[in-house]
Amino acid sequence: MAPLYDKVIKGGMVIDGQMVPRRRADVAIKDGKVAEIGRVPSSDAAEVLDASGMIVAPGFVDLHTHYDCAFFYDPWCSLSGWHGVTSVAIGNCGFGFAPAREGDRDYLMRTLTRVEAIPRQVMELSLPWTWESFPEWMDALDGTPKGVNCLTYVPLNPLLVYVMGLDAAKERDATDEERAEMCRLLDEAMAAGACGWSAQRTAPGSGYDVQRDHDGTPFATDLMSNETAIALAKVLADYDHAFIQTLIAQQGDRTGKDPKAADNAKSAVRDHLEELARVSDSAIILNAITTDSRTPNNHRQALAWMKDARDRGLKIYPQCVTSGGGFTFTFADGWNMYDDAETWREATMGTTEERIAKLSDPARREAFKADRPKVLAVENVVVLKPYAEKFLPAKNCRLVDAAKVMGYDDPIDLLLDMVAADEGRTLLQTPALNDDEALVPELVTSPFSLWGVSDGGAHQKFLTAGAFTTDGIIKWVREQEIVSLEEAHYRMSTLPAHCAGFKNRGKLIEGAPADVVVYDYENLTLLPDEVAYDLPGGDWRRIQKAEGYRYTIVNGEVTFEDGKCTEATPGRLLRHGEG
Numbered sequence: 001m002a003p004l005y006d007k008v009i010k011g012g013m014v015i016d017g018q019m020v021p022r023r024r025a026d027v028a029i030k031d032g033k034v035a036e037i038g039r040v041p042s043s044d045a046a047e048v049l050d051a052s053g054m055i056v057a058p059g060f061v062d063l064h065t066h067y068d069c070a071f072f073y074d075p076w077c078s079l080s081g082w083h084g085v086t087s088v089a090i091g092n093c094g095f096g097f098a099p100a101r102e103g104d105r106d107y108l109m110r111t112l113t114r115v116e117a118i119p120r121q122v123m124e125l126s127l128p129w130t131w132e133s134f135p136e137w138m139d140a141l142d143g144t145p146k147g148v149n150c151l152t153y154v155p156l157n158p159l160l161v162y163v164m165g166l167d168a169a170k171e172r173d174a175t176d177e178e179r180a181e182m183c184r185l186l187d188e189a190m191a192a193g194a195c196g197w198s199a200q201r202t203a204p205g206s207g208y209d210v211q212r213d214h215d216g217t218p219f220a221t222d223l224m225s226n227e228t229a230i231a232l233a234k235v236l237a238d239y240d241h242a243f244i245q246t247l248i249a250q251q252g253d254r255t256g257k258d259p260k261a262a263d264n265a266k267s268a269v270r271d272h273l274e275e276l277a278r279v280s281d282s283a284i285i286l287n288a289i290t291t292d293s294r295t296p297n298n299h300r301q302a303l304a305w306m307k308d309a310r311d312r313g314l315k316i317y318p319q320c321v322t323s324g325g326g327f328t329f330t331f332a333d334g335w336n337m338y339d340d341a342e343t344w345r346e347a348t349m350g351t352t353e354e355r356i357a358k359l360s361d362p363a364r365r366e367a368f369k370a371d372r373p374k375v376l377a378v379e380n381v382v383v384l385k386p387y388a389e390k391f392l393p394a395k396n397c398r399l400v401d402a403a404k405v406m407g408y409d410d411p412i413d414l415l416l417d418m419v420a421a422d423e424g425r426t427l428l429q430t431p432a433l434n435d436d437e438a439l440v441p442e443l444v445t446s447p448f449s450l451w452g453v454s455d456g457g458a459h460q461k462f463l464t465a466g467a468f469t470t471d472g473i474i475k476w477v478r479e480q481e482i483v484s485l486e487e488a489h490y491r492m493s494t495l496p497a498h499c500a501g502f503k504n505r506g507k508l509i510e511g512a513p514a515d516v517v518v519y520d521y522e523n524l525t526l527l528p529d530e531v532a533y534d535l536p537g538g539d540w541r542r543i544q545k546a547e548g549y550r551y552t553i554v555n556g557e558v559t560f561e562d563g564k565c566t567e568a569t570p571g572r573l574l575r576h577g578e579g
Helices: 102-115 120-126 134-143 156-164 176-191 226-236 259-280 297-311 342-347 352-359 362-370 389-394 399-406 411-422 437-444 465-479 485-500
Strands: 005-014 023-030 033-038 045-050 055-058 060-062 085-090 149-152 196-202 243-249 283-289 316-320 382-385 427-429 516-519 530-532 541-543 549-554 557-561
Touching: 005 033, 005 516, 005 549, 055 485, 060 465, 060 485, 085 549, 102 120, 102 156, 134 149, 134 176, 156 176, 156 196, 176 226, 196 226, 226 243, 226 259, 243 259, 259 283, 259 297, 259 316, 283 297, 283 485, 297 316, 297 437, 316 437, 342 352, 342 362, 352 411, 362 411, 382 399, 389 399, 389 411, 399 411, 437 465, 465 485
Parallel strands: 005 045, 005 055, 060 085, 085 149, 196 243, 243 283, 283 316
Antiparallel strands: 005 023, 023 033, 055 516, 382 427, 516 549, 530 541, 549 557
């Protein structure tokens, strides 16, 4: 007689993601779904997975990733997969690869090289380019093996360029006819199973325009009008699985030069977001909420506004940066996070040799000092590893402190001297986006806040934020006891699945797809980051693994066991959130 179940996860402590108390139970799996939770005899299963002393919970859902290209060479999205993630959303921030005519392909790859720091060679070696339309892109994604499930947005930069042409999309707003064609193509993509649309809209001069296109110009979506955004939002009203991912900043929003103008800009942005939520009748994921000790009321006001909007039936959710440090970088590796400062943006473009020459040019120094990066305070950058012997006293110090020790009047001079002496190899780290750890619990515990902005697949030489799930459990549950383990799993599985339309996922209940993570809570450990030369073409990335995860299960199949990938690819493209 054949066993009743394919697998039984035996003897673990089940946390189902629904904010109810944990309980000891077995979890039986049949045909990729949770068949029974309770007391299940081992003899009823073809395979028994021992979970004694372990937490058994729904797999994590990572809503902010850029694995669009990575799926074609890393089916497990390993920066997230190593940390118990079983479902992801791609196409974030308005960046992606469809729709695309053959003549658009070069531009779309160039776009990702700077804004998301994805090496051009990696994309050239990985993307099969078998598509033009968005439904054809989804078919290509559907047909490639996957170790996690995914939803995909329609990114608006490719859509604007496809309809208007690159030059026009960067110079003017759409005409009525062009807007109608965009809506038609978006509706076609939604009918094929897309989850919504995404756009980063950071107007030049807003103080948020920290990332620019490959040539230093704004993106098409940075110049897109509210009228176009509203027209595209209306398309989503016919789909019950839709959502919008966006960041919006108008001129004056964060420059600090005119507080009244900044308040007016914020008010205008919030009014527009509420209108988007009304006309789309869809969830809006707003990236990204951080804290700033200089202006602690900013995040509080933003969270309070979103709570008030939700109380009025508008589904606006904050995606919060709840863990992780700053970006680890060198100027030799295409650093692009000072793009809001014109002189620094120009100096950090071009080949490595050209960048180092510009940064080493004494004639540029006063301009660099006058136009210091406004968002990521350069004085507080930490020098992780200088190479030239004379600069070794700066190791592990903030630039501002090292400058005092080494006799520099201005930290910028020290930074530029190190860049010149080390030919750009000096290893640096920006301050954490949340500069005051004491304020972060306000993000962690805010009602309906989504934890983590992993950026998985992007900034691969600078960032390992895909570890936010592991870090969140260790920091906010085990060490600081800010939230319960039940709430942590709700925040990182059930809530994001609900917001993003992952139907029937994010909860460990009978009948749901068997996306499960099994781990040793007491011994869960975040390992140091390291460099791995495992990208296509032999390129390198920064990675971070964990210890303590026993099993990660996707649609009933084990994809990671004791931190090692099993090579199984049971993941699915979830059209309309289902599958």
